[in-house]
Amino acid sequence: MTKKKLRSAEWFGRDDKMGFVHRSWMRNQGHPDHMFRGKPVIGICNTWSDLSPCNAHLREFADIVKRGVYEAGGFPLEFPVMSFGETLMKPTSMLWRNLVSMDTEESIRANPLDGIVLLTGCDKTTPSTLMGAASVDLPTIVVPGGPMLNGKFRGRDIGSGTATWQLDEQRKAGTLTQEEFLEAESCMSRSAGHCMTMGTASTMATMVEALGLTLPGASAIPAVDARKKVMAHLSGNRIVGMVKEGLNLSRILTRKAFENAIKVNSAVGGSTNLIIHLTAIAGRIGVDLNLADFDRLGSNLPLLLNLMPSGKYLMEDYYYAGGLPVILEELAGELHMDCITVNGKTLRENNSGIPCYNREVIARMESPVKEQAGIAVLTGNLCEDGAVIKPAAATPALLKHKGRAVVFTSVEDYHRRIDDPDLDVQPDDVLVLQGVGPVGYPGMPEVGNFALPQKLIRAGVTDMVRISDGRMSGTAYGTVVLHVAPESAIGGNLALVRNGDLIELDVPARTLTLCVPEEELRQRKEQWTPPPPVAQRGYASMYIREVEQAHKGCDFGFLKGGSGSDVSRNLH
Numbered sequence: 001m002t003k004k005k006l007r008s009a010e011w012f013g014r015d016d017k018m019g020f021v022h023r024s025w026m027r028n029q030g031h032p033d034h035m036f037r038g039k040p041v042i043g044i045c046n047t048w049s050d051l052s053p054c055n056a057h058l059r060e061f062a063d064i065v066k067r068g069v070y071e072a073g074g075f076p077l078e079f080p081v082m083s084f085g086e087t088l089m090k091p092t093s094m095l096w097r098n099l100v101s102m103d104t105e106e107s108i109r110a111n112p113l114d115g116i117v118l119l120t121g122c123d124k125t126t127p128s129t130l131m132g133a134a135s136v137d138l139p140t141i142v143v144p145g146g147p148m149l150n151g152k153f154r155g156r157d158i159g160s161g162t163a164t165w166q167l168d169e170q171r172k173a174g175t176l177t178q179e180e181f182l183e184a185e186s187c188m189s190r191s192a193g194h195c196m197t198m199g200t201a202s203t204m205a206t207m208v209e210a211l212g213l214t215l216p217g218a219s220a221i222p223a224v225d226a227r228k229k230v231m232a233h234l235s236g237n238r239i240v241g242m243v244k245e246g247l248n249l250s251r252i253l254t255r256k257a258f259e260n261a262i263k264v265n266s267a268v269g270g271s272t273n274l275i276i277h278l279t280a281i282a283g284r285i286g287v288d289l290n291l292a293d294f295d296r297l298g299s300n301l302p303l304l305l306n307l308m309p310s311g312k313y314l315m316e317d318y319y320y321a322g323g324l325p326v327i328l329e330e331l332a333g334e335l336h337m338d339c340i341t342v343n344g345k346t347l348r349e350n351n352s353g354i355p356c357y358n359r360e361v362i363a364r365m366e367s368p369v370k371e372q373a374g375i376a377v378l379t380g381n382l383c384e385d386g387a388v389i390k391p392a393a394a395t396p397a398l399l400k401h402k403g404r405a406v407v408f409t410s411v412e413d414y415h416r417r418i419d420d421p422d423l424d425v426q427p428d429d430v431l432v433l434q435g436v437g438p439v440g441y442p443g444m445p446e447v448g449n450f451a452l453p454q455k456l457i458r459a460g461v462t463d464m465v466r467i468s469d470g471r472m473s474g475t476a477y478g479t480v481v482l483h484v485a486p487e488s489a490i491g492g493n494l495a496l497v498r499n500g501d502l503i504e505l506d507v508p509a510r511t512l513t514l515c516v517p518e519e520e521l522r523q524r525k526e527q528w529t530p531p532p533p534v535a536q537r538g539y540a541s542m543y544i545r546e547v548e549q550a551h552k553g554c555d556f557g558f559l560k561g562g563s564g565s566d567v568s569r570n571l572h
Contacts, residue, residue, distance in 0.1 A: 004246060007138070007565060008041035008075075011112035018570055022112065031075075039075040040243040042236070043113035045104060045133075047125040049083030054122035054194035054201060057223055058145055061232050065117050065143060068236020074115075074243070076236070079107055081129065085122045086200075086446070086473075094471065095443030097124045097131075097277075098547070098556050099539060101284075104132025109565060113138065115243040117235060121145030121194045121223075123474075126204035127277035130213070131555070133249060134284035135562030139242035140249045141342045142213045143235045144205035146223035147315035148193035153184045159197035159308040160188055161475020165449070172457050193223030196315040197308040199474035203270035207278065209324050210264040211257045212341030213249075216350040220323035222316050238343060245344065253285045256336035259297055260347070263334055266298035266374030267327055269310035271474025272390050272482055275375065276444075279553030283560045291386045291551045295377035295510065302368030303392055304330055306361050309477040310392045311369055313361045321358035325351045330365050378481065380512040381521070382467070382493050382503065385485035386551045387512055389505075390472075394479040395463040399507040401479075402515075403430040403465060407499050410435040411447060419454040427456055430465045430503045434494055435531070437469035437487025438547045438554050442534055448472035448482040465505055467512070469494055469550070481505065481512060483550035489531060490549075496524040 006013070011022040013036075023036050044065050048058035062078045069076035081103040084093045108116060116133050120126040120142060133140045151158040158167075167184050170176035194201035205219035215235055221228040258278060265274045275294050282289035304327055307313050328335065328351040337348035356362050363369050373392045391399060406429045408414035414433055417423055425431075431450070438444045448470040452461060466480045469487035486492030493514060497503070502515035514521070535541045546556040 006038070006040055006243070007114050008112035012036040012041070018572060021572070035075045039073060040114040040240050041112050042069045042074045042076045042115045042117060042239050042243070043108060043111065044076055044078040044117045044119065045107070045129055046078055046080050046119045047083045047121065047129065048080070048119070051088055052083045052085035052122050052125070053087060053189070054085055055083055055125060055145055057192035058119045058121060061119055061143065061145065061229070064229050064232040065119070065236040068233040069240060072237040072240035074240040077113070079111070081107060084124060091441060092443040092445035093124050094445065094554070095540065095543060097128045098543070098559065100124065100128035101131035101559065104129045105135045108133060108136045108138065109563065109567060115139040115239045117239050118142045119145065120204070121201060123200040123204060123273065126208060127281060130208065131281055131284050134253065134281055135559070136565050137248050137250050137285070137562055138565055139239060139247050140213070141235050141239045141242065142208045143232050144208065144214060144219050146193050146221050146225070146228045147196040147202055148189060149191040149222055149224060150196055150314045150316045151188035151190060153187040157314055158184065158188055159314050159475065160195040161199050161473050162197045162309040162477070163188055165476055168451070169457060172454050174458065191222070191224045195475055197475045198269050198271070198305065198310065198315070200271040200273045202315055203265065203274050203474050204277065206264060206268055206270060206324060207261050207274060210261045210328070212252045212339055212347065215343060216341070217323050217325050220315055220319040222319060241344070242342060247342070247344065250285055252340055252342065253281070253287065254339065255287050257339050258282055258287055258289055260335045260339060262294055262298045263301055263331060264324070264327065266301040267303065267331055268305040269303050269307060269373055269392050272375055272388050273471055273474055275388060275483070276471070276550060276554050280555040283553055283555055284562055286561060291377050294375055298374040299376050300372055301334065301374055302365060303370040303373035304363045304365070304368055306363065306369045309475055310373070317358070317361050321361035322354060322356045325354040326356045326362045329354045330362070376507050376510060378507070378510055378512040382497070382512045382514040383484045384493065385549060387481050387484045389479070389481050389507060391507055393477040398463060398465055398479040398505070400505065401430070401465050402502060402504040403428045405430050405432050405497050405499060405501040405503050407432045407497055408434065414450060418451065421455055423453055423455070425453050425456065427461045427464065430467060430505070432494070432497050432503070433466070433468040433470065434488040434497070437489055438549065439544050440469065440487055440489030440531070440534070442540055442544050442547070444469070444471050444550065444554060446471045446473040449476040449478050449480050467494070467503065485549045485551045487549065491525065491528060491530060493521065495528055496521055
């Protein structure tokens, strides 16, 4: 079938003892002899789990992909990797992103696979599996699981995550009853799929399409739409062709492709989590990407997508309007349209002449939803290695602000005191949360958009400047400074902030300043002692020892780059 010798032939193409071993045991599943002779073996990496609601439909999707692989003359073999979702796992799913990347990488390398299909959905399942696949560098295609249908509550659309924060604030303010709050719970998630806002799951699906790793238009199709099944079938067809053509990941994941993903993220109002995940993926494939690139390339582009949390609509509406191909055509003058994609065509070939069916949802470049979107990267003595903020989700009046620090030394301290009626806090203060970075939590949870004091919410306050070394859900909003590096747990200056210190945020100038004399900071640092590690054994202890800081993608240093696909030793 192919001029190039298949990698799987090292297992199945041998007529010696080892060939006997590899084929014989596989035959107990009923595979006939011709499946082992010259057919590309396609590994279907499945992140399905009943414990991951966003991915619970992927068991069915694996069978659909298999049909496509068989039809194209391939030999599909499904394998599981650890599945993890945002809504159930404690303390945070980010703790296991690197573990799943290792699971994916080693499962691919150790087995007789020629090409890979990644079945993804919930936030970290996309970057983790892609990180692992990048370190092996075989032909790889992504099948995003797709968003849920729009949530419906009392005659209006509600979006997952975004509505959660809004409804909780209304409940605390006394404008929504507890009964209404519980009713909304059963109205928000009404079909299979991931968040239907532009949260991190939708952002990651958008990212892989912008990188060229999905078939055109794949990212926005709702999970329960029959066209998503068609896309899965066609992806099974296409991965066989990619193997024949030798279209490896490294041919697609170029520097230009990463630049495209940064710019597209700005145009769709994507999650700040893109920075950490895209940086980690770049580190695996060998592309030099740094924090400054995200500001330089993406902070001044217009917002084209009117979608929660930065707009009004939801992913279902976005798909009906035309999806990402419309955005890509609008952005064509800003993108590297000559980048190759998984179907062997360029972005330009895939995304030219695409009609838009609803300009309320997808705007034109000349009349955008907002003139500037993207993610701003901050520097200053409070974030010596950088911090980020999403201006499109912030209150414009707070983007340049100076206020008194109200400090919470841990998430437990925050929960204990935030709703205390005696808490010394004013609307102009700056809320600071320490100890929620990669090392300190551990795992860097999505607590950066922590709720305001209840007494201020009841007084009508809707936003305050909040600063932490944690992350924020892509579904969230507010004037929230995130990813402060170095984090407080390893002695970053965030650890030195005290109640009453003045902090100045100036997003236009890209600065975040702790207004404390240098000598005073030096003395505080000398007196500072690191907190004891949260975990003393197991994977969490390794994570604490090995994880890099946010500006480097929170990967493990020893996982940077890749080991390729060669395995030199046999099992006997």
